[in-house]
Amino acid sequence: MIKRLCWIIGSVLILFLIVVFAGINQWIAASSRVVSIVENEVLSVDPSFYLETRTKVTNTYRFSISTLLTENEQMNQSVQTWVRREEEQFLAYVERNKRIFHEDRRAQLHIYVNMNKVTNDLYGIILDLNESFDEVKKRKVIKTFNLDLVENKILLLTDVLNLDGSNLNDIILIIKKQLEMEANSRKDLGEWLEKTLKSPDQLNWLIEQNVLTFYFNDFPEPVKVDIPVEHLTSFLKENIIQRLNIKIVQKEEVVLDPNGKYIAITFDDGPSPSVTPRILDILKEHHVKATFFMVGSQVEYHPLLARQVADEGHEIGNHTRSHTDLTKLSEEQMRQEIEGASQTIEVVIGQLPTCFRPPYGAYNEMVEKIAFENDSPIILWSVDSLDWKTRNAETINNLVLEKIFPGSIVLFHDIHPTTADALPTLMTALKNEGYRFITVSELLTLQETN
Numbered sequence: 001m002i003k004r005l006c007w008i009i010g011s012v013l014i015l016f017l018i019v020v021f022a023g024i025n026q027w028i029a030a031s032s033r034v035v036s037i038v039e040n041e042v043l044s045v046d047p048s049f050y051l052e053t054r055t056k057v058t059n060t061y062r063f064s065i066s067t068l069l070t071e072n073e074q075m076n077q078s079v080q081t082w083v084r085r086e087e088e089q090f091l092a093y094v095e096r097n098k099r100i101f102h103e104d105r106r107a108q109l110h111i112y113v114n115m116n117k118v119t120n121d122l123y124g125i126i127l128d129l130n131e132s133f134d135e136v137k138k139r140k141v142i143k144t145f146n147l148d149l150v151e152n153k154i155l156l157l158t159d160v161l162n163l164d165g166s167n168l169n170d171i172i173l174i175i176k177k178q179l180e181m182e183a184n185s186r187k188d189l190g191e192w193l194e195k196t197l198k199s200p201d202q203l204n205w206l207i208e209q210n211v212l213t214f215y216f217n218d219f220p221e222p223v224k225v226d227i228p229v230e231h232l233t234s235f236l237k238e239n240i241i242q243r244l245n246i247k248i249v250q251k252e253e254v255v256l257d258p259n260g261k262y263i264a265i266t267f268d269d270g271p272s273p274s275v276t277p278r279i280l281d282i283l284k285e286h287h288v289k290a291t292f293f294m295v296g297s298q299v300e301y302h303p304l305l306a307r308q309v310a311d312e313g314h315e316i317g318n319h320t321r322s323h324t325d326l327t328k329l330s331e332e333q334m335r336q337e338i339e340g341a342s343q344t345i346e347v348v349i350g351q352l353p354t355c356f357r358p359p360y361g362a363y364n365e366m367v368e369k370i371a372f373e374n375d376s377p378i379i380l381w382s383v384d385s386l387d388w389k390t391r392n393a394e395t396i397n398n399l400v401l402e403k404i405f406p407g408s409i410v411l412f413h414d415i416h417p418t419t420a421d422a423l424p425t426l427m428t429a430l431k432n433e434g435y436r437f438i439t440v441s442e443l444l445t446l447q448e449t450n
């Protein structure tokens with residue numbers, strides 16, 4: 001009797017468990033039914049890399065993830081750890097909010113991978129993450145890895161840049177300036193950037209042959225900043241300079257004859273796209289090096305042209321940020337004008353201006369003090385071509401030839417077409433009189449040694 005009772009109770013219990021189990025199963029199936037799944041599709045994309053893709057679609061979410069794998073487990077782990085964490089966070093969010101997702105409204109996570117071959121043993125991996133839960137809750141993130149296939153490791157920023165001492169602050173300044181130039185509307189980036197940049201380990205960056213790119217993710221869309229490597233040569237590690245085969249341009253030393261008839265010709269207020277390129281061509285044709293006192297705002301408007309002037313071997317001077325009469329300004333405004341232009345020039349050209357010319361030649365003791373602190377000698381002129389006034393090639397030539405003497409600094413403006421018109425004849429005439437052309441700094445050195 002007892003045996004039979006146990007038998008009945010046992011059967012009922014089993015039946016009950018089956019029903020409960022089936023119920024749970026059905027409930028699980030309803031909450032995340034897998035529609036399709038493609039796992040571990042591995043392709044060889046480069047002798048050193050494999051592309052791994054995984055896609056999964058359920059009734060609540062869809063993800064597709066592609067990553068690159070190498071033959072080195074440690075490097076793979078860093079990349080995969082990041083991907084897994086993103087995936088887990090995504091799935092956890094979907095799980096917590098599963099009621100709001102369904103077949104017509106799936107949560108989405110897509111991670112695409114891009115590879116950037118820098119050299120045979122330096123590669124960049126860029127993971128481009130797009131996550132969206134609804135119209136508002138969306139996220140775009142760029143994650144980068146720099147792979148060193150010689151050392152078999154993922155490079156840290158400190159493997160590439162020397163961040164000791166004040167270097168980090170200098171680099172922050174370069175990045176900030178570059179950002180301001182690229183996106184004029186993003187002046188609000190300052191403080192936020194400072195915060196992000198102060199923890200270099202958290203940075204997303206990519207080294208390439210010619211640029212070091214930084215990605216900032218804290219904004220709705222990742223912000224990308226390219227810094228030309230020639231602006232960073234003083235910070236780059238020797239090993240990287242060699243591996244990237246970066247040519248550090250050394251200025252050729254000009255041997256000056258102490259008894260030579262030297263003059264320095266200078267151009268103010270540019271660069272201007274309508275005149276400066278013509279002047280550059282003329283100078284090149286006559287093998288003449290000149291000094292260009294650039295206005296900061298012009299350099300910001302025409303960065304490529306400014307860089308071209310420097311690349312062609314001319315000296316770059318500072319002519320303030322917005323070409324104002326400095327003697328009418330407060331000390332702080334003066335600093336903004338002088339140091340602001342210096343910083344712009346440094347960012348665009350990769351070197352600080354070597355000298356300074358105040359607009360209208362107007363300066364006072366405070367201007368002198370600031371120029372001195374910035375290691376920028378104040379340079380005026382000894383011969384004014386009056387090109388801004390006469391706007392006539394022949395008049396310009398006659399005036400300069402009449403006033404010129406050995407050691408003089410001649411003032412021109414590379415914003416008037418008539419100045420460019422005057423130059424070819426003038427240079428031929430000056431050369432015929434035995435004059436040789438040097439930059440302002442060379443002229444100063446010559447005068448110091450004499």
Ligand code: ZN
Nearest residue numbers: 268269359360
């Ligand atoms: Zn000027």
